[in-house]
Amino acid sequence: MNLSLQFARTITVAAAMFVPWCAGRAQQFVPSSTLPDAPAPVSLNSSEAKPIDDSSSPATAPKKAGLTGEAANISGTVLDVNGDLVPGATVIVTDPQSGEHREAVANDTAAFVFTDLAPGVPYNLTVKAQGFADWTSGPIVLTPGQYDFLTDVRIKILAESSSVTVYASTEQIAAEQVRLAEQQRVLGIIPNFYVVYDAKNAVPLTTKLKFKLALKVSTDPVTIAGVAGMAAINQAANRPDFAQGAKGYGQRFGVVAADAETDILIGGAILPSLLHQDPRYFYQGTGTTSSRLRHAMFSPFICRGDNGQLQPNYSSLGGDLAASALSNAYYPQSNRGVSLVFGTFAIGTAERMLSGFAQEFILPRFTPGLAKNKKDAH
Known part of the structure; x- marks a missing residue:
């Protein structure tokens, strides 16, 4: 006592x-x-x-x-x-x-x-x-x-x-789901944070969590390594029109990093917060192959709102378009213009469609710990 x-x-x-x-x-x-x-x-x-x-x-x-x-x-x-x-x-x-x-x-x-x-x-x-x-x-x-x-x-x-039932708030549940999502890595290495594998029990993200998730992705060492790799590819292809050598590689690294950062920040945090939309991909996993294929292919155009309803994906499309428009500010003069904006926008949209297909049919089997995350998030 x-x-x-x-x-x-x-x-x-x-x-x-x-x-x-x-x-x-x-x-x-x-x-x-x-x-x-x-x-x-x-x-x-x-x-x-x-x-x-x-x-x-x-x-x-x-x-x-x-x-x-x-x-x-x-x-x-x-x-x-x-x-x-x-x-x-x-x-x-x-x-x-x-x-x-x-x-x-x-x-x-x-x-x-x-x-x-x-x-x-x-x-x-x-x-x-x-x-x-x-x-x-x-x-x-x-x-x-x-x-x-x-x-x-x-x-x-x-x-x-003798037993106690604990009731968590929606914000607490969302924070726990984000924490578990931050452990999702393809092959245990590549970040796969923006995918929800337990769509039925997912709750909307707060503005703070949307920015937290965007920052987590953009600063992850694997993301930075990917930027470095893409800059090397662009260096070999001599695009955009920077000089060769270390200076040219540094410039290409900068524009690739800026493209990625603005796209993640605008399309994954700013617009979803303003428009009350969820920037994540919600894995379907069940149903016919055709229904899952449609779900994946239309993911860049249809999203889930914070109210749980399906909506036009203004956040994703607006993020791609805004990031493409901003690239005119730091690309070489010879690469700027309308073609840069809409060309980059089209490429970004196509990449999202391909990513949705991979998330629906390929990547889950290479992302360990999903069953445990589903159980722990409840």
């Missing part, structure tokens, strides 16, 4: 014992003629604490008992079966003969106390707490002036309360 809680409980019990004892001792030394009139008794069942008739109510038994002996007290601490404190439990003391009862709430150290109880009455004590079975004592008969401290108040956890 925590030592600070044990100390606090000890202090609480000691104070509860000391105060009634002092009050009883003081009454012995004060002449009865100087004692003020006792206040009218309070109804035990009334929430408004209204005075009741002292001559007829059983609730006045403790005061009547004072004529022949001191009133008694009951206190204790509410614990579970493991010995842990249960603060906030409701404790009820009942006189079964009259039906009168009093309630108390266990404090932060799970302690409770009842004072001014009538001697000779067979009281029952009941403890109730959320998630626990009710606990009821046997008859407790007190003698005049007795202070009974109960040590056996231990309540059991309900069987149905």
Whole structure:
């Protein structure tokens, strides 16, 4: 048990014992003629604490008992079966003969106390707490002036309360799904982050997650290696019209990186956030081959909105077109113009169609851990 809680409980019990004892001792030394009139008794069942008739109510038994002996007290601490404190439990003391009862709430150290109880009455004590079975004592008969401290108040956890159901928010589920998607790599190497293999249970991404995913893809070492490889291919093909040598390779590396970065950022984060669309490819995996083929081929033109409905893929098409238009700002003068914009746009769209086909029919078998990711994302 925590030592600070044990100390606090000890202090609480000691104070509860000391105060009634002092009050009883003081009454012995004060002449009865100087004692003020006792206040009218309070109804035990009334929430408004209204005075009741002292001559007829059983609730006045403790005061009547004072004529022949001191009133008694009951206190204790509410614990579970493991010995842990249960603060906030409701404790009820009942006189079964009259039906009168009093309630108390266990404090932060799970302690409770009842004072001014009538001697000779067979009281029952009941403890109730959320998630626990009710606990009821046997008859407790007190003698005049007795202070009974109960040590056996231990309540059991309900069987149905032994398991806990955790409800996560949509944002938390989306974050977990993105975390799992960031582990998807073809052959364990090539990033495959923008594919959802469990489309049925996928939730929409927040703006923050859309930018996070775009940044993750664009800064991945394999993506950077791919940019370097494409720049080498362009160097060998002498396109665009930069010089050869290290300077020309650096320029080609720069334009390939800029093309990729603007396409990912605009088409994968900015426009999807503004238009409330999902930039990911949702793997179908079932149905006829023709239906899966149509799903893959139309993926550049049809997307899923954040509302779960199919929509024209303005984000993807707009991202390709915007990235192509921006390339006019850094390509050599001889390569700029309308042909560069729409030529690059057409190539980008064709690449997306080919990518959809590969995602639907080829890449899943080379992407390990998909079954585990589906299970963990739920």
